[in-house]
Amino acid sequence: MxxxxxxxxxxxxxxxxxxxxxxxxxxxxxxxxxxxxxxxxxxxxxxxxxxxxxxxxxxxxGPIARGEGVAPFTIAHNVPTRDEVVAVLDTARSAGADPVSDPVEREWGGFTGYFGDPDGYRWEVAWNPGPLGQAVLP
Missing domain, CATH: 3.10.180.10 (2,3-Dihydroxybiphenyl 1,2-Dioxygenase, domain 1)
Structure with missing residues (x-):
């Protein structure tokens, strides 16, 4: 596979x-x-x-599991700069995303925040300076 x-x-x-x-x-x-x-x-x-x-x-x-909390996964959207993290989160907020968390510096060296789509799926918006984080950028 x-x-x-x-x-x-x-x-x-x-x-x-x-x-x-x-x-x-x-x-x-x-x-x-x-x-x-x-x-x-x-x-x-x-x-x-x-x-x-x-x-x-x-x-x-098959049946969807339902309950309190968020789905136990995230979808990530990586961007090449810290400023783009802020811009994407602002766009999501304007589009009606709820919740939207302000971005923060992460202990691993990145800068990320999250937003929820209409169904509560969490999207991480990330600037990741590491090699793998850079490899996923267009």
Whole structure:
């Protein structure tokens, strides 16, 4: 098996709200949109973010676990400067992200903050000066 990820699929409660956030708010361009079913956005050379209506998701994948707290993973958006971390978090805030945490210096040498999308998925916005952090930049 090749070492790669092709799609990141998130089950969303309201596909219209997800589209409003990612497309209208963040300014991303959809590559496929089937109203009421799925919205796909190419987010890298070989990676697609798939926002799938949770009813369709559950029909294919199985019941979604529900409860308090946040999903136990994050999605990261790395940028080349500290200033861009602040700018992206400001854009997310303007798009309606909630919550949005102010960026902080991390003990490992980076500068990061987080925002939540309409379904509560947490996005980390990061400036990572290390070799791996630099390797993921376009």
């Amino acid at each position: 090749d070492q790669r990820i092709s799609f990141v699929t998130l089950a969303v409660r309201d596909l219209g709200a997800a589209r409003a956030f990612y497309v209208d708010g963040l300014g991303w361009t959809p590559d496929l949109h089937v109203p009421g079913d799925v919205l796909m956005i190419k987010v890298g050379a070989h990676v697609v973010l798939s926002l799938w209506d949770e009813r369709a998701f559950e029909a294919e994948v």
